Amino acid sequence: MALNFELDINYIEGDTVSCQGVDSHDSHPKVFLDLTSGGVVACPYCGAKFKKK
Numbered sequence: 001m002a003l004n005f006e007l008d009i010n011y012i013e014g015d016t017v018s019c020q021g022v023d024s025h026d027s028h029p030k031v032f033l034d035l036t037s038g039g040v041v042a043c044p045y046c047g048a049k050f051k052k053k
């Protein structure tokens, strides 16, 4: 389970990332997520996980 959690993270080049859904690109309103904390940030709509590279 721990390994799967790591594989689910999307690594992003930059301080912010926009998400509109994982499976479909318009599955929820577009949101911008702040990655400057350096930790894993989860999208509040679809739960996709992002982390700064």
Ligand SMILES: [Zn+2]
Residues within 6 Å of the ligand: 019, 020, 021, 022, 028, 043, 044, 045, 046, 047, 048
């Ligand atoms: Zn999302």
